[in-house]
Amino acid sequence: MPDAAVETPNETLEQKMRRHTATFASRREDWDVFGFETKKDKKYARAQRRYVGASGSVGHQDTHAVPATCHTLSIMMVPPHHEQPMHGHETDEIFFVLEGECTVVWEKDGERAEAKLGKWDMISSPPTANHCIINHTDQPCWFQVMLGRPKPNRPSYTDPELRRLQDETVTR
Numbered sequence: 001m002p003d004a005a006v007e008t009p010n011e012t013l014e015q016k017m018r019r020h021t022a023t024f025a026s027r028r029e030d031w032d033v034f035g036f037e038t039k040k041d042k043k044y045a046r047a048q049r050r051y052v053g054a055s056g057s058v059g060h061q062d063t064h065a066v067p068a069t070c071h072t073l074s075i076m077m078v079p080p081h082h083e084q085p086m087h088g089h090e091t092d093e094i095f096f097v098l099e100g101e102c103t104v105v106w107e108k109d110g111e112r113a114e115a116k117l118g119k120w121d122m123i124s125s126p127p128t129a130n131h132c133i134i135n136h137t138d139q140p141c142w143f144q145v146m147l148g149r150p151k152p153n154r155p156s157y158t159d160p161e162l163r164r165l166q167d168e169t170v171t172r
Contacts (some may be wrong), residue, residue, distance in 0.1 A: 011072065014020075014074055014140075017135035019067075021066070021098070022051045022065065022066050022169065023048070027064075027075070028049065029077075031046050031047050033048050035167055035169070036168070037085055038166040040159070040162060040165060041085075042110060043081065043082050043083055043086065044083065044085055045056070045079065045082055046078045046079065046084070048076050049067060050064075050065045051073045051074055051075065051151050052065060052068050052073035053065055053068025053071070054065075054068075054151075055074050055145070061085075068120075068150035070144050070147075070150055071147060071150065073146050073147065074142055074144075074145050075142060075143070076141050076144075078141045078143075079140055080135060080140060081133065081136065082135055083134040083135060084105060084134075086105070086130050086131070086158040086159065087130060087157045088127065088129065088155070088158075089153065090153050090156075091147055091148035092127060092148040093128055093131070093146070093147050093148070094122060094145070095122060095123050095124075095125070095133065096120075096121075097117045097121050097122065097142070098142040098143055099119055099140070099142040100119070100135065100137065100140055100141030101117065101118045101135075102116075102133050102134060102136075102137075102143070103115070103117070103134045104125070104134075104140040105135055106125065106129040107131070108128065108130065126142065130158055133155045154166060
């Protein structure tokens with residue numbers, strides 16, 4: 001697939017359409033993007049496929065993703081009995097469950113709230129609440145993730161060790 005971010009002079013509509021198309025088969029299942037989290041705990045292992053923009057987990061150099069103009073979009077797979085670490089973003093983050101079940105947890109000012117989500121359910125996490133997703137089931141949980149900025153900052157972790165590991169990690 002050609003570099004999605006490069007517009008060429010005299011580009012036809014079909015060429016532009018192809019540049020703005022991302023198929024499941026053309027997306028790489030990236031298990032390394034959260035590798036520094038997995039160094040702390042294997043339960044944090046999960047895979048991301050980037051479709052629009054590079055999301056908040058990488059350095060925005062994924063030239064295979066469709067160029068982001070107002071948001072990012074990726075697909076995340078959380079294996080059975082794995083979870084995301086608690087974190088927040090400077091923008092909204094939307095989770096739409098495609099397959100499986102998960103529990104979304106929000107934390108703010110010592111308060112904690114949980115919501116169980118299944119197939120076709122969604123939640124929009126505001127920038128004011130830290131959040132994580134937990135897969136308590138024996139099946140993988142697939143969900144669509146959208147961040148409300150084309151180049152969001154990397155996650156802000158509540159765990160000081162994860163913040164340190166993130167600072168030491170260069171992402172693509």
